[in-house]
Amino acid sequence: MTGAVLLHMDNVAKRFGAVQALRGVSLNARAGEVLALMGENGAGKSTLLRLMSGVHQPDSGSIAVDGKNMAFATPHAARDVGVRVVVQEPEIIPDVSVAENVYAGALPRRGRIFDRGALRAQLEHDLARYGFTGVLRPEQIGRTLSPAQRQVVEILRALTGGARVIAFDEPTSSLSDHEVESLFRLIAQLRAEGIAIIYVSHRMKEIFRIADRILVLRDGASVGERPAAETSEPELVRMMVGRDLSALFARSPRSIGRGVLRVDQVTTTDVRDISFEVRAGEVVALAGLVGAGRTELAHAIIGDTPILTGQIEVDGKRLTLNSPRDAVRAGLALAPEERKQQALLMKRSVRDNICLAVLGRLQKLRFVSRAEESRIARRYVQELRVRTPTINQEVATLSGGNQQKTVLARWLASDAKMLILDEPTRGVDVGAKADIYAIIDKLAAQGSAILVISSELPEVLGLADRIIVMQGGRIRGELTRAEATEEKILSLAILEDAA
């Protein structure tokens, strides 16, 4: 049933400085088969992909394509023999069209003249062939693409480049549920065409839906490989972390108090007529598809983008929002979806990152005491269990989960009373996810008001006291914790006239 081994990695090892990222991992990617790679962040999945795509070279071990040993000196070398990795955040040329992005480097020409008509026809043909018609418009400009569309561009690049081994690195983390469905259909199609697929994900359900075999990594080593039909979620979780996930959503008793944030008929360029309230000690989730306007709403509430009509009240006082500074001063805080681009000073220390929003309050005659900063940083590193050697560690070297905890620590240090968390567990491993859920629960129990934007339905159901579902820039419905189910949320998020 399964075809020939297209890509074989034998006992590859890789060390970065003091960290042994991979300690001898072997894998086979076979034609017409989906191999899932699982493991916590830091288990070595990303490193394995980077060796595969020629970004890094293994210290020892070998990589063979079609039985021939290869040394991928560059990503080009890997592409030339048909090995492609579809990364989470693909490189998109911001100012050229989708078509030019897809075929960059191999644009159709007539003589030396670039053939715009042929380019368009070619893209439309390929979109239809791979089932993406309607997802992308050929003339759409790179910078306007959503994360999901960017991923589609990257997939198209791989396919049109003649890839025979395609690795997907957590492709669904930026996709909404119906986009995930089309991705799965595509993967099934590619599999049927005899392409070898490697699929990296944290999400159990996806893995069981599409994988033929599952390889689990832990601490840079292979823990074991199982045919998907012969294993179970609990077994995989045990292999990955060695512990049970039933306690993932701890829930302390919450006493819901007065209203903290009131959003009153807010309209911006992206959302229309939004009204809701978040009270002290309450976790409200904003559910919906990617592109429903949730992130845009969060940025409007925080004063990052202008509000056209309507108003925001905090503790009953109307806010004048000229910039995020006004919101921060009123006690609002946003942990944005794009942590690296929008929240973290990647090259600076954990301490500097934690203390970023509290400096203004620490200063006496504008002087800030380093000792005081260190004390605050240590306190929150300990409280949120940020895994870092010291508070002087550069944030870029931490895992996604610990980076997110650093962002949370920043807002706890500044005593924000209203936290808006946009996809707080995006790209975070299972262990750190549980930690972040526990932090959110504890904050709510202590009386903070929390608004969580999440595209993961189990997360929404596990965390929230109330769930607001958005679709197309509007609120389509609100569900209490008791009445909410995945199906109800999904139907509000997707169906045209559900209300």
Next chain:
Amino acid sequence: MTSSVQEPAKMAPATHMALQRRVLAAVGVQNVSLLLALVVLVAFIGAQNSNFFYASNIATIGTTIAIVGVLAVVQTVVMLLGGLDISVGSQAGLTSVVSAMVFMATGSALAGIAAALALGLCLGLLNGVVIIYGRVNAVIATLATFAAFRGLANLVSDGRAQGYTGVNHLFVFLARGDLLGIPVLIWILLLIAALVQVMLHYTDIGRNIYAVGGNATAARLAGIPLNRYIIGCYMLVGFVAALAGILLTARTGSGQPTSGSQGLELQSITAAALGGVALQGGRGTIVGTILAVILLGVLENGLIILNVNSFWQDIAQGALLVIAVVIQQRRAGGNGVGLP
């Protein structure tokens, strides 16, 4: 037992290494390389011509680098913020002319100095306003004011040196006086460098400057008022550029629209880049910049002492700027543009 005997012997080199690493971390790899380059350069020039080591020559180097030094210090601040100020030389030229003209008109050195400093603040404010409210890229905005300020300096001065300050005690003191045997010019450089260093490292303002340069979006979402910081930094540059203009007037004895200030923008940017200030902002130190200023001063002096054609100095300067950035990029570890 054996292990406990061996342990101290093993420990010793380990702690020694740790100490070395700590010292290196405190001084900074960049600064160590600058110091090494400086030592090599001094040894080379000194070996060719021992006059280099005369106290008078050292003092000459010190006073020549003072003006470019103060500008490099504030250039470092805007670069940390992620900006650039190409107009510093023109600002110095314009304020130099104005300080001399106001001095001539009023007879008061203090009035001349105050007028120049106030004008400097306005020029900086103008740069900041153009960048923020015109949403003009900092390089383009200050390239435009670089030309405009120079034109204005030539306009008000008719393109000629203005006034004569060589008879005024204050101007003479600034140019040629000394305190505790060290020229006033060097004191001024040290004072500005020290003040800026304190601001960058011990105040929330400085820390926020690094934050804005490191990630402007993150800084904005954390409630840091970006516009205020951008305007503030450009005004600081304007103020210090006016100080440089005053020192220029004092040294030459008259207000100079272009002579002496031409090229200061290139020199100050080169010094900051060579000193390790990241062009993207967010990284760099005053110590590094000052070391680079000294290095450039010694190089210039060396070329003169060794009778090298003075046109080579410009070539050396340009080459150094490229080399400094190449080193920066290599250390950052990114791929070069156009490389696979």
